[in-house]
Amino acid sequence: MEYVIIGNSAAAVGCIEGIRQVDQTGGITVISDEKYHTYSRPLISYLLLGETTEANMYYRPADFYKKNNVTFMPGKTVTAIDPKAHQVCLDDGAKISYDKLLYATGSSPFVPQMQGLERVKKQFTFMTLDSAKALDKTLDSSTRVLIVGAGLIGLKCAEGIRHKVADVTVVDLAPNILSSILDDDAAAMMQKHLENHGLRFYLNDSVQQFTEDTATLKSGAQVPFDVVVLAVGVRPNTALLEEAGGKVNRGVVINNKMKTSLPDIYAAGDCTRSHDISSDTDRILALLPNAYMQGETAGINMAGGKAVFDKAIPMNAIGFFGLHIITAGSYTGKAYTKIGENTYKKLFVSDGLLKGYILIGDIDRAGIYTSLIREQTPLSDIDFDLVFEKPGLLAFSREKRAQILGGAK
Amino acid sequence: MKRVYVNEKWCLGCHLCEYNCAFAQTGKEDMALALKGKQIHPNIRVEDGDNIHFAVNCRHCDEPLCVKSCITGALSRDENGVITIDKEHCIHCYTCILSCPYGAIVPSEEGAIQKCELCIKTTQGTPRCVAGCPNNAIVFEER
Numbered sequence: 001m002e003y004v005i006i007g008n009s010a011a012a013v014g015c016i017e018g019i020r021q022v023d024q025t026g027g028i029t030v031i032s033d034e035k036y037h038t039y040s041r042p043l044i045s046y047l048l049l050g051e052t053t054e055a056n057m058y059y060r061p062a063d064f065y066k067k068n069n070v071t072f073m074p075g076k077t078v079t080a081i082d083p084k085a086h087q088v089c090l091d092d093g094a095k096i097s098y099d100k101l102l103y104a105t106g107s108s109p110f111v112p113q114m115q116g117l118e119r120v121k122k123q124f125t126f127m128t129l130d131s132a133k134a135l136d137k138t139l140d141s142s143t144r145v146l147i148v149g150a151g152l153i154g155l156k157c158a159e160g161i162r163h164k165v166a167d168v169t170v171v172d173l174a175p176n177i178l179s180s181i182l183d184d185d186a187a188a189m190m191q192k193h194l195e196n197h198g199l200r201f202y203l204n205d206s207v208q209q210f211t212e213d214t215a216t217l218k219s220g221a222q223v224p225f226d227v228v229v230l231a232v233g234v235r236p237n238t239a240l241l242e243e244a245g246g247k248v249n250r251g252v253v254i255n256n257k258m259k260t261s262l263p264d265i266y267a268a269g270d271c272t273r274s275h276d277i278s279s280d281t282d283r284i285l286a287l288l289p290n291a292y293m294q295g296e297t298a299g300i301n302m303a304g305g306k307a308v309f310d311k312a313i314p315m316n317a318i319g320f321f322g323l324h325i326i327t328a329g330s331y332t333g334k335a336y337t338k339i340g341e342n343t344y345k346k347l348f349v350s351d352g353l354l355k356g357y358i359l360i361g362d363i364d365r366a367g368i369y370t371s372l373i374r375e376q377t378p379l380s381d382i383d384f385d386l387v388f389e390k391p392g393l394l395a396f397s398r399e400k401r402a403q404i405l406g407g408a409k
Numbered sequence: 410m411k412r413v414y415v416n417e418k419w420c421l422g423c424h425l426c427e428y429n430c431a432f433a434q435t436g437k438e439d440m441a442l443a444l445k446g447k448q449i450h451p452n453i454r455v456e457d458g459d460n461i462h463f464a465v466n467c468r469h470c471d472e473p474l475c476v477k478s479c480i481t482g483a484l485s486r487d488e489n490g491v492i493t494i495d496k497e498h499c500i501h502c503y504t505c506i507l508s509c510p511y512g513a514i515v516p517s518e519e520g521a522i523q524k525c526e527l528c529i530k531t532t533q534g535t536p537r538c539v540a541g542c543p544n545n546a547i548v549f550e551e552r
Binding site: 010 | 412414415416417456457458461463464465468474477478480481482497498500501502503504505506507508509510511512514515552
């Protein structure tokens, strides 16, 4: 059996580990357009922050490919997939045959049309190790940075570079920062915290026009800058699969075995469309844990095993300047709220189930909440008041605890 | 594999397992000297309710969500099934705390996360929490 994987991040690693659970001998080829050993993309901001090193960014140990008998092809770009011939074509003209293919191409920064952007000499996105290194080279203590986008990527970038530069200004069309993971009140709390650490925000605003060193905003404000970081959002990389005739609906369409509409082709990670069980909707969940679990599921199935992944939910653990946020699920239904000095807790309940939560500051044992969402545990089975107050196993029945802690079946 | 299992009805709520865990982490000979006047940071924690007490530590899951979710690769499962943390590699994003269904992973004082590793890096053999339990409320065995 010959397995080919396009991509080299969490989904690819999950796939390799999934395949090797079932098939220890089949050949695995990993094709990556980057030149690096598999690394953790979210760590690029920690690299700039000085909290990790390039060597410590490895997502798996240096002997990972060797140990798993993987042929690693770095710095090669796939130009086409031929599903009939079961081949992928590379930019150097080579053709590689597969029996089973994983499409794990990830996502790319989305850069909207903005007037005058072409005049900005120092403009970057913030997604890959190369993009982080390129940005880092332009920064010194006099640099003024304008970040377009107050989402996870834009703000992690802001945190990563704040200590190196003169000032960081963030512009976003949305009225709140981190609008994909926080509600209004939580966003206001985090914004204040970030402002206390020297970030400046223009929200409900956008860049109307760039000159080479100044952005004029829709509100009329003028923001002088030396460097622009574009972090408006990401889009799944679906083109290759679509050109090969595979079904795409914003993301690659897959079933719960991670199979695409094309024979012997699976997909996983940021390029795919997931089913979010917390909102019962299909959506793009570009999250590293999701990518790994999809990849592992795909790998097991590619190797002839049986696995499904049908518990995807949005979830994020992220910190800024020492203040941690953990969120999961969807923010629908009745809200149960507790707000303190630099702590924030909101749980969302609907249909007798926990659907989502937001925690800031006190994130102790948050996974108990995540599990209630993921397992769709009826709240009538537990002491909800107790678990809301303090997540713990005390809120569960004695029988459930005997299973969890006593190994009872 | 051998794991730490809880006999809930036998737990006295004495919290000695927490002290023994913290002691094992110090690598010192004398418990009183090692822990006197110190705030302890155990990897096993007793929950107390009305006449209910039980200890919770890592379950060393066969399908460990913490390991699968770890964004750095700092958490891994060794050949014996023990889930361990490479603290050098951890950047304390707390995705594992988001993921663990039992709340068995906690931030550590030095930043990285900490969790029960069944004493494989410290005293070895029977985990110190179990060895010191006065009423067999936690046991180390295959089930």
